[in-house]
Amino acid sequence: MSRSVDLFIDAPASPDEVAEAVARLAAEMPGSSVTPGDQPGTWELRHGDTVAVLAEHPYVDDGDLLLRRYRYALSARVDSGTRLADSPATALLRRVGQHLSQATSWPVLLVLDLQFSERPARVTKSEEARSGDGDGDGDGDGAAAGAPRETRR
Helix, strand or coil, X not given: CEEEEEEEECCCCCHHHHHHHHHHHHXXXXXXXXXXXXXXXXXXXXXXXXEEEEEECCCCCECCECCCCCCEEEEEEEECCXXXXXXXXXXXXXXXXXXXXXXXXXXXXXEECCCCCCCCCCCCHHHHHCCCCCCCCCCCCCCCCCCCXXXXX
């Protein structure tokens, strides 16, 4: 059994452009590469033994974890016997997130151990109608604009 580390990326760019931004960082890290993935519209970031897949993600909002605002996820799997916070995959995705935030100003969110359900989510009309969260930027995330965030689920 494995667990996930996901870097959510809110980019107004095409999948190819996001992959290019990740590839620029990979070019600076010996032993790293970004190549097209097995599925159309996916890319793989490899760094040593760590593999992360970049794609548009299928997740919906979960309470205060507002994932719909992020178009892409860069996701890696970690063996269940490894502490997620200390894993090479988490370190890699943290580095990618910092690079993207600084180089592009795209908001990112690192989530450790996201649980995925095959069941369709039920969203109420009031949840869908909510657009404000009290922080004044109208994005519904509860954090100041541009602030990198890390969440454990």
